[in-house]
Amino acid sequence: MSKILKVENLSKTYRSGEHDLNVLNNVSFDVDKGQSFAIVGPSGSGKTTLLGLCAGLDTTDEGEIWLCGENLLGLDEDGRAFLRNQNVGFVFQDFQLLPTLTALENVIVPLELRGVKNAAEQGRELLEKVGLLNRAGHYPSQLSGGEQQRVALARAFSNKPSILFADEPTGNLDDDTGTRIEELLFELNKEQGTALVIVTHDLELARKTDKSIRLRSGKIEETVG
Template structure:
């Protein structure tokens, strides 16, 4: 199966005052289509930075990121945004729902950005899939944390992404609610044939994916097949 994401010799540093902090150094791996893949490591190891680079939200100092056959550094910021809107879904720890929109409208946003017909109809279908068919007219402030993350899941899959990046998707949820969200994430991912890249500190969650990349001190410490 073809690679959907290829990372080659990736490095990233940040400068603060006179100090330069190397966050990632010599990162190399690839992910095939429809694979489930997790990135683990201690706090401050560079996991979220790596996820941002993989998704084209930030640019590396050196090395390349090739997403769905496109080398991201060759694109302008606007071109990267278009690529993300077409091919990429996101789930964040803090949900990132738009507070002035209803649940239904939040899910419809990626579809409307694409100019899709019947955006609201598809958004309603996705809300039903995540068990919130009757909550479409509620605003984020009227939903529990678990419900907000389920809306975020529906939104992430709205544009039929080829790859979905999830950054600590259960980080703000209690254990039982987190388990429900994880089950939904993997069910939707399998049903829609999406590639899933998951950043997590939860090894039990990481073990649900096919491959686990461990980062320590900004470098790859291990890349193993999970015991599914």
């Protein structure tokens, strides 16, 4: 299988006052097309920083990242943004829905930005997949946390991404709702062949993925799978 994400000898340091804070140190791993992958670790271990670097939201100090066949080092900010728009989906812990748009409108924003002609029809199909077609006209404030995350999932998969980055996708949800979101993530991952990279502190969730790494103090402590 070809690699959708390849990380080699990645390090990242931030300046904090008079001191350097080494957040990631010599991290290497890869993710195959269609594979589910978890980045696990306690708070402060560098998980979210690593996700941001892999998605091209930040730049590395040392090492290289290949995302969808492109070396991120060779791309400027506009180039990285174009690559994300074409290939990458995101799901966040706090949903990040636009409050003035309905559920359907939130889902179809990425489609409309890409000039898709039947965006509304595709948006309704996606909402139906996550069980929320009957809530299409509701605003985020009228939806529960679980419903908002299901809308966010539908939006993330709207452009049929090659890879989806999910940052603590069940962190703000109760156990039952979180389990349903996990099921949907894996269902859509299999159905669309989208590689899935999940940042989580939840070891049970990590065990459900094809492969995982455990970070501690910015270093890979363990690789499973």
